[in-house]
Amino acid sequence: MNRQTSRRGFLAAVAVTMCGPALTRLAGQQGDSLAGRGTTGTLRDPEAAGQQRDRVTALDDNLFIQAVEHRLKCQCGCNLDVFTCRTTDFTCGTSPRMHRHVMALHAAGKDAQGIVDAFVAEYGEQVLMAPKPEGFNWAGYLLPGVLILGGGGVLATVLRRRIALRLSAASAAPTTPAAPAASPDDLDRLRRALGELES
Amino acid sequence: MTLLGQFALWVAFLVGCWCAVISFSGRWRGRPDLSRTVVRSVYVIFGVLIVATLSLWKGLISHDFNIEYVASYTSRNLPTYFIVSALWAGQKGSLLFWAQVLSLFAALAQWLTPGRYRDLMPYVAGVTSTVTAFFVSVMLFAANPFTRLAFTPQDGRGLNPQLQNVGMVIHPPMLYLGYISICIPFAFAVAALLSRRLDTGWIQAIRKWTLLSWLFLSIGITLGMWWAYVELGWGGYWAWDPVENASLLPWLTMTAFLHSVMIQEKRGMLKRWNLGLIIGSFLLSIFGTFITRSGVIASVHSFTQSNVGYFFLGFLVSVAILAFTLLYTRWGDLEPDVALESMASREAAFLFNNLIFVGIAFSVLWGTLFPILSEAVRGTKITVGPPFFNRVNIPLGLLLLALTGIGPLIAWRKTSTANLKRQFLMPVGAGLVTAAIITGAGMRDLYPIMAISLAGFVLGTLVQEFHRGTRARTRMYQESWPTAFLRLTGRNRRRYGGYVVHLGAIIYCVAFTGMAFRVDREATLRPGESVEVKSPYGHTYKLTHVGISQYDMLNRVVTAATMEVSKDGKPIGILTSEKRQHFTEPGGQGTREKSFEPSTEVGIRSGLREDLYLVFAGTVEGTEEANYRITINPLVWWVWFGGAVLVAGGLITMWPGSGPTPSLSRAAQSGYEVQLAGMGTGTGV
Numbered sequence: 001m002n003r004q005t006s007r008r009g010f011l012a013a014v015a016v017t018m019c020g021p022a023l024t025r026l027a028g029q030q031g032d033s034l035a036g037r038g039t040t041g042t043l044r045d046p047e048a049a050g051q052q053r054d055r056v057t058a059l060d061d062n063l064f065i066q067a068v069e070h071r072l073k074c075q076c077g078c079n080l081d082v083f084t085c086r087t088t089d090f091t092c093g094t095s096p097r098m099h100r101h102v103m104a105l106h107a108a109g110k111d112a113q114g115i116v117d118a119f120v121a122e123y124g125e126q127v128l129m130a131p132k133p134e135g136f137n138w139a140g141y142l143l144p145g146v147l148i149l150g151g152g153g154v155l156a157t158v159l160r161r162r163i164a165l166r167l168s169a170a171s172a173a174p175t176t177p178a179a180p181a182a183s184p185d186d187l188d189r190l191r192r193a194l195g196e197l198e199s
Numbered sequence: 200m201t202l203l204g205q206f207a208l209w210v211a212f213l214v215g216c217w218c219a220v221i222s223f224s225g226r227w228r229g230r231p232d233l234s235r236t237v238v239r240s241v242y243v244i245f246g247v248l249i250v251a252t253l254s255l256w257k258g259l260i261s262h263d264f265n266i267e268y269v270a271s272y273t274s275r276n277l278p279t280y281f282i283v284s285a286l287w288a289g290q291k292g293s294l295l296f297w298a299q300v301l302s303l304f305a306a307l308a309q310w311l312t313p314g315r316y317r318d319l320m321p322y323v324a325g326v327t328s329t330v331t332a333f334f335v336s337v338m339l340f341a342a343n344p345f346t347r348l349a350f351t352p353q354d355g356r357g358l359n360p361q362l363q364n365v366g367m368v369i370h371p372p373m374l375y376l377g378y379i380s381i382c383i384p385f386a387f388a389v390a391a392l393l394s395r396r397l398d399t400g401w402i403q404a405i406r407k408w409t410l411l412s413w414l415f416l417s418i419g420i421t422l423g424m425w426w427a428y429v430e431l432g433w434g435g436y437w438a439w440d441p442v443e444n445a446s447l448l449p450w451l452t453m454t455a456f457l458h459s460v461m462i463q464e465k466r467g468m469l470k471r472w473n474l475g476l477i478i479g480s481f482l483l484s485i486f487g488t489f490i491t492r493s494g495v496i497a498s499v500h501s502f503t504q505s506n507v508g509y510f511f512l513g514f515l516v517s518v519a520i521l522a523f524t525l526l527y528t529r530w531g532d533l534e535p536d537v538a539l540e541s542m543a544s545r546e547a548a549f550l551f552n553n554l555i556f557v558g559i560a561f562s563v564l565w566g567t568l569f570p571i572l573s574e575a576v577r578g579t580k581i582t583v584g585p586p587f588f589n590r591v592n593i594p595l596g597l598l599l600l601a602l603t604g605i606g607p608l609i610a611w612r613k614t615s616t617a618n619l620k621r622q623f624l625m626p627v628g629a630g631l632v633t634a635a636i637i638t639g640a641g642m643r644d645l646y647p648i649m650a651i652s653l654a655g656f657v658l659g660t661l662v663q664e665f666h667r668g669t670r671a672r673t674r675m676y677q678e679s680w681p682t683a684f685l686r687l688t689g690r691n692r693r694r695y696g697g698y699v700v701h702l703g704a705i706i707y708c709v710a711f712t713g714m715a716f717r718v719d720r721e722a723t724l725r726p727g728e729s730v731e732v733k734s735p736y737g738h739t740y741k742l743t744h745v746g747i748s749q750y751d752m753l754n755r756v757v758t759a760a761t762m763e764v765s766k767d768g769k770p771i772g773i774l775t776s777e778k779r780q781h782f783t784e785p786g787g788q789g790t791r792e793k794s795f796e797p798s799t800e801v802g803i804r805s806g807l808r809e810d811l812y813l814v815f816a817g818t819v820e821g822t823e824e825a826n827y828r829i830t831i832n833p834l835v836w837w838v839w840f841g842g843a844v845l846v847a848g849g850l851i852t853m854w855p856g857s858g859p860t861p862s863l864s865r866a867a868q869s870g871y872e873v874q875l876a877g878m879g880t881g882t883g884v
Binding site for chain 2: 193
């Protein structure tokens with residue numbers, strides 16, 4: 001993150017650091033000139049801007065954490081994964097709590113699967129965004145594919161058999177009168193024209 | 200007005216029931232006078248439902264907060280167009296809207312259907328009246344939009360902020376129109392089965408209706424994706440939510456039908472399958488309504504849980520049993536006119552295409568119902584989210600994409616090996632070149648590579664089809680290329696409009712791959728501070744937090760957070776994301792009361808290559824220090840463009856007079872026969 005600090009901001013920060021909480025309160029009343037109400041940088045109606053947020057840390061923004069949270073379902077009933085819920089529904093209190101739990105497990109040295117397993121142990125299998133491929137869940141993963149493959153196989157077999165029956169019936173039937181003769185040139189021209197029109 | 204609305208609903212219900220009974224008994228007893236009365240009754244139902252709808256609209260617009268529906272979904276400070284759209288914002292109003300549109304379609308079907316299908320129309324009237332009467336009965340007995348409160352509040356609760364978006368003004372009606380219009384093909388299918396007029400007549404009678412329904416569903420789904428993207432703030436457009444899935448299901452089966460119906464029209468095959476698809480599509484549209492309104496499956500989109508779900512479940516099961524029993528009793532009358540001649544034929548390709556469409560529909564339905572099934576089997580409600588759906592459906596989607604390119608390359612009836620080689624050479628080459636280019640450019644993800652390569656293959660097919668058709672015209676009629684191209688498309692709109700739809704589909708598929716390369720960052724910034732985000736294309740965005748401002752609008756307090764954006768050091772503009780706190784004025788003007796939790800409005804900088812998507816998450820300690828989520832979404836613009844192309848193709852296809860040129864079609868067909876007779880079985884074109 002590239003942070004740019006103005007000279008005035010820098011001086012204010014130095015003053016705050018040096019003089020402690022008392023000056024911090026003073027800076028809150030008479031500090032930097034920013035938009036919002038007065039000169040404090042405080043919003044006129046903070047509640048209208050939604051719930052107050054904690055500062056984002058480098059770990060919050062970590063790709064590993066994001067990837068793990070995409071595998072976990074927020075338990076607030078929203079159907080979203082933890083990362084999506086906490087960065088979308090800013091009224092949800094559940095996904096930030098689960099996020100903190102993920103970060104704590106990560107800090108404790110758990111890998112992605114370990115974190116996911118810890119959540120499954122705590123919340124049950126419904127905390128996963130995709131069910132584990134085991135037991136009855138295999139039906140969820142495989143049934144559509146099996147049905148399509150099976151259906152395709154049956155379809156191909158039935159069609160092939162019907163085509164074979166039709167061809168054998170056609171060969172057993174009395175020969176039809178010969179078609180009117182056409183010259184090779186005619187046929188070639190016809191083939192090209194049809195190829196262009198009805199391919 | 201509520202009394203008038205109630206009265207209109209009762210009249211519609213009674214006339215609908217009467218019409219349903221008389222339409223079938225009149226036909227069976229051979230009473231044509233009753234049949235004529237039935238058709239007129241359809242217009243009466245339409246008329247009285249207009250009265251009911253206008254009554255509710257009157258209540259909405261005049262702020263009659265004594266009506267529970269008006270108090271629940273509007274407020275005095277709601278902009279007028281949202282007051283108008285509040286008709287379909289809630290459960291009860293949307294049921295009325297549904298019944299109204301169904302009665303309109305039923306009346307139009309009676310009015311516009313040519314006289315040669317007169318025999319079918321009383322049955323059609325019977326089916327549409329039955330469905331309308333069902334919807335009206337749900338309102339009368341479970342979800343009455345005219346229910347009055349015991350007191351009159353000063354102001355209403357207002358409309359959910361997420362519904363205060365132009366997408367939600369258009370998207371739900373479009374989806375409803377799609378769902379509802381499926382009822383007309385279903386009614387014709389039942390009429391054909393009852394009357395045993397099972398030739399291709401009923402298929403021709405419903406062709407425009409099926410296209411119309413498919414078109415509305417396509418527009419509705421695309422607008423729904425757009426609304427989710429710009430309004431919900433999660434940075435995506437499709438989450439495999441049960442309600443989203445419910446809209447996709449009938450679209451899939453209708454798309455399958457639009458393909459398989461061509462086989463019935465051209466070859467007299469697949470009669471049972473087509474009837475099954477129409478019945479299935481209608482049932483899926485009712486199923487979608489059941490999912491949305493019952494609360495049986497959790498969804499962010501669904502209406503409040505209520506007992507109307509039982510009505511829909513009962514109706515769904517009853518219609519399924521009756522319709523499939525009817526189909527079974529006519530099974531013997533639905534023998535195909537001819538048999539399939541070869542596996543290497545367009546008919547066979549369409550059969551497999553249908554298999555995949557129905558297979559995807561099944562997998563989506565299966566995934567949607569899996570939580571319920573797992574709870575029934577194992578006692579645990581297993582979640583089935585996007586990772587599951589993607590894992591199951593992406594391979595099927597790729598297979599379907601391949602068939603989109605293969606189908607047009609194979610001739611009807613049979614195709615020779617030489618012809619296959621000639622037809623496939625260019626498209627396969629296009630696919631391989633595409634694969635080489637994207638892998639050479641550094642792409643390593645399997646599914647995106649496959650999707651984009653297959654898109655190249657399908658595009659090759661389309662270019663070849665248009666090129667050959669245009670070239671044939673330039674030779675036959677000595678037309679210039681542009682003239683030949685336009686006339687080729689204009690005179691066979693169904694075929695070439697269909698190809699434009701395929702073009703839209705491949706644009707969609709390529710655009711969907713962009714989500715695989717999405718980048719998310721979070722940051723807390725004070726005014727003047729910046730964050731850098733690297734795009735998947737390699738360049739870097741720098742976003743500098745300018746500040747936050749608060750101001751009042753008509754019905755809300757807006758907190759706007761603004762960022763200056765530069766790309767590789769070059770300023771490209773400003774992005775603003777907002778929090779909106781809506782309020783009502785229950786004690787009159789000046790007495791504000793917050794009506795909902797603050798909602799988020801995202802800032803989007805959309806481009807052909809990627810979207811920069813900014814979400815203002817909130818403030819730190821009520822100051823101008825703000826939390827942001829910044830997302831880079833590649834290729835999203837192409838999703839909307841693909842949707843527009845898809846819809847344009849649908850419009851071309853259904854434009855009046857879009858059948859094949861009769862003389863040309865006959866000439867080609869006769870030439871085809873001559874060639875087969877003269878050249879044996881292996882050289883068909």
